[in-house]
Amino acid sequence: MSTTTSINETEPKIEWLEKAIQQGLSLSKMIAIPAVGIAVFLLLWSIAAQNIDTSLGKFPGPSAVLEQFGALYDEHQAERIKETAFYERQEIRNEKRMAEDPGYSPKVRAYTGKETFLDQIITSLITVMSGFALAALLAIPLGIAVGLSKTLNEAINPIIQIFKPVSPLAWLPLVTMVVSALYVSPDPIVPKSFLNSMITVTLCCIWPMVINTAVGVASIDSDLVNVSRVLRLPALKHVQKIVLPASVPMIFTGMRLSLGVAWMVLIAAEMLAQNPGLGKFVWDEFQNGSSDSLSRIMAAVVVIGFIGFLLDRCMLQVQRWVSWDKASAAR
Amino acid sequence: MSIILDISQIGMVFPTPKGPFTALDDVDLKIEKGEFVSLIGHSGCGKSTVLNVVAGLHQATSGGVILNGKEVTEPGPDRAVVFQNHSLLPWLTAYQNVELAVKQVFGKRKTKAETKDWIEHNLKLVHMDHAMHKRPDEISGGMKQRVGIARALAMQPEILLMDEPFGALDALTRSHMQDSLMEIQNELNNTVIMITHDVDEAVLLSDRIVMMTNGPAATVGEILAVDLERPRDRLALAEDPKYIHLRSEVLRFLYEKQRKVETISATKAKELKEKSKENSDIAAA
Numbered sequence: 060m061s062t063t064t065s066i067n068e069t070e071p072k073i074e075w076l077e078k079a080i081q082q083g084l085s086l087s088k089m090i091a092i093p094a095v096g097i098a099v100f101l102l103l104w105s106i107a108a109q110n111i112d113t114s115l116g117k118f119p120g121p122s123a124v125l126e127q128f129g130a131l132y133d134e135h136q137a138e139r140i141k142e143t144a145f146y147e148r149q150e151i152r153n154e155k156r157m158a159e160d161p162g163y164s165p166k167v168r169a170y171t172g173k174e175t176f177l178d179q180i181i182t183s184l185i186t187v188m189s190g191f192a193l194a195a196l197l198a199i200p201l202g203i204a205v206g207l208s209k210t211l212n213e214a215i216n217p218i219i220q221i222f223k224p225v226s227p228l229a230w231l232p233l234v235t236m237v238v239s240a241l242y243v244s245p246d247p248i249v250p251k252s253f254l255n256s257m258i259t260v261t262l263c264c265i266w267p268m269v270i271n272t273a274v275g276v277a278s279i280d281s282d283l284v285n286v287s288r289v290l291r292l293p294a295l296k297h298v299q300k301i302v303l304p305a306s307v308p309m310i311f312t313g314m315r316l317s318l319g320v321a322w323m324v325l326i327a328a329e330m331l332a333q334n335p336g337l338g339k340f341v342w343d344e345f346q347n348g349s350s351d352s353l354s355r356i357m358a359a360v361v362v363i364g365f366i367g368f369l370l371d372r373c374m375l376q377v378q379r380w381v382s383w384d385k386a387s388a389a390r
Numbered sequence: 391m392s393i394i395l396d397i398s399q400i401g402m403v404f405p406t407p408k409g410p411f412t413a414l415d416d417v418d419l420k421i422e423k424g425e426f427v428s429l430i431g432h433s434g435c436g437k438s439t440v441l442n443v444v445a446g447l448h449q450a451t452s453g454g455v456i457l458n459g460k461e462v463t464e465p466g467p468d469r470a471v472v473f474q475n476h477s478l479l480p481w482l483t484a485y486q487n488v489e490l491a492v493k494q495v496f497g498k499r500k501t502k503a504e505t506k507d508w509i510e511h512n513l514k515l516v517h518m519d520h521a522m523h524k525r526p527d528e529i530s531g532g533m534k535q536r537v538g539i540a541r542a543l544a545m546q547p548e549i550l551l552m553d554e555p556f557g558a559l560d561a562l563t564r565s566h567m568q569d570s571l572m573e574i575q576n577e578l579n580n581t582v583i584m585i586t587h588d589v590d591e592a593v594l595l596s597d598r599i600v601m602m603t604n605g606p607a608a609t610v611g612e613i614l615a616v617d618l619e620r621p622r623d624r625l626a627l628a629e630d631p632k633y634i635h636l637r638s639e640v641l642r643f644l645y646e647k648q649r650k651v652e653t654i655s656a657t658k659a660k661e662l663k664e665k666s667k668e669n670s671d672i673a674a675a
Contacts, residue, residue: 280477282477285447285465285473285477286477286479288447289445289447289465289466289467289469289470289471290491290495290545291466291494292494300479300490304479383480383481384480384481
């Protein structure tokens with residue numbers, strides 16, 4: 060480096076610096092404004108919480124909820140330690156019996172401890188994804204068929220319109236009874252309660268996907284359909300090459316709506332039917348009625364919200380990977 | 391010269407709530423192999439309907455279309471269509487758009503290498519080889535239409551149908567596209583039917599100009615043979631008395647003989663009047 064720097068050399072440097080500052084400013088703005096929003100919300104929440112007395116003590120403020128997150132995690136760790144200890148004991152016992160009597164076939168029993176908060180989250184996630192996947196598997200082909208055929212649309216539309224607004228709670232007793240009647244196996248692969256929640260989720264989140272897929276398929280640009288006709292694409296290829304890609308943005312809109320519905324429905328179903336999952340966690344805490352219950356429920360509420368948000372973001376990310384139409388995947 | 395396409399007395403009646411509407415009546419036209427024919431007429435005169443019937447996208451109510459001795463009953467790649475708004479599949483690149491057509495039309499008759507060569511050859515023909523891996527939303531309107539033409543040419547159609555192919559383009563791009571089309575036509579000598587609004591375009595490109603009367607019950611009014619030497623050059627022709635004469639013949643047909651008469655309803659008529667005013671402005675410019 061020479062000691063004399065000309066003006067021409069310093070100018071771009073200043074520009075670069077200015078740009079960096081501006082970028083830093085906009086970045087901090089991007090973080091600062093939501094941060095302020097959250098801070099104000101937390102403040103209002105804690106003020107309100109202090110002024111609400113319930114039969115289970117004061118309504119939990121942010122700090123009480125945060126504390127419960129720690130407690131819930133510690134409980135989870137403790138349960139895991141118990142579980143490993145149980146399996147170790149079982150193994151030692153079996154080895155001993157084997158040593159005494161070589162003809163003995165060892166029995167392995169599963170650990171049946173209490174499900175922790177984290178376990179419940181995982182159960183809920185598995186249930187919602189299975190219910191949603193089943194719904195998608197049924198809804199997308201049905202939506203394509205309905206979108207392609209006016210006759211089929213006229214036949215099925217009234218049924219969709221009637222079942223769409225039905226609350227999950229109305230389906231649940233029926234689903235429970237039907238599953239009990241039909242799903243009889245001495246050695247079930249999945250528990251009945253899982254099937255109940257899953258099928259209820261499927262029944263409620265199938266409709267937005269059917270409707271959006273059908274609308275997407277029916278509103279394909281007629282010129283694109285004409286291209287397909289001129290090329291004489293066979294029916295299956297027409298669906299694969301023209302119909303499906305053209306309606307991908309609408310299909311994803313439907314899937315995102317459905318996943319949101321699925322998550323809401325699941326919590327309600329678990330709560331009402333005592334099926335394992337986050338809904339049951341909330342219900343159990345409510346029944347438990349300890350001084351910590353409300354803050355534990357509030358912690359669950361926050362987690363439910365976060366998971367719902369993350370599910371939507373994941374769906375959006377999948378849409379970005381799959382869809383050609385980047386504009387429709389913007390938000 | 392042999393007749394390749396025989397449009398034989400086609401009529402078209404659409405059912406409407408107010409009763410049947412006769413769009414076309416007794417349209418009769420024979421097209422020779424290698425001929426470039428323009429259909430010109432006021433908007434709403436049924437030019438597009440004629441093209442759609444030839445393409446097989448619409449079925450004529452009466453009469454029929456015979457291509458190479460066979461009646462046209464459904465759409466097919468032997469009558470490739472270039473649509474007004476390009477109609478490229480937006481999720482495929484230019485190359486893939488042409489590929490879809492080539493694979494469908496030739497299937498196993500071409501090897502992988504031959505298929506690739508044929509796609510690239512057609513994109514080169516329309517000067518799109520530099521951007522063949524771009525998607526429609528990454529290229530300009532003119533370029534999209536070039537790819538649309540490449541896709542149609544790649545089907546090796548018996549007859550190429552163009553529905554106002556340059557109607558949506560700006561004037562400069564349109565001139566470029568017309569020059570390109572003449573260049574391609576020189577090389578391949580395709581049979582083409584083109585619908586247009588543009589008098590200059592019709593005279594510059596065509597061997598014959600078919601002028602259609604106004605609807606309802608539109609039909610072929612006059613047919614003008616354009617016996618200008620090829621290759622044609624737009625600058626040289628601009629002052630050519632023969633060209634000027636042909637051009638004024640078309641204008642006379644459109645604005646004297648087939649002047650839009652105010653018949654239908656007051657609002658519709660007003661709309662049409664404005665449109666014809668626009669047209670005469672364009673013609674005057």
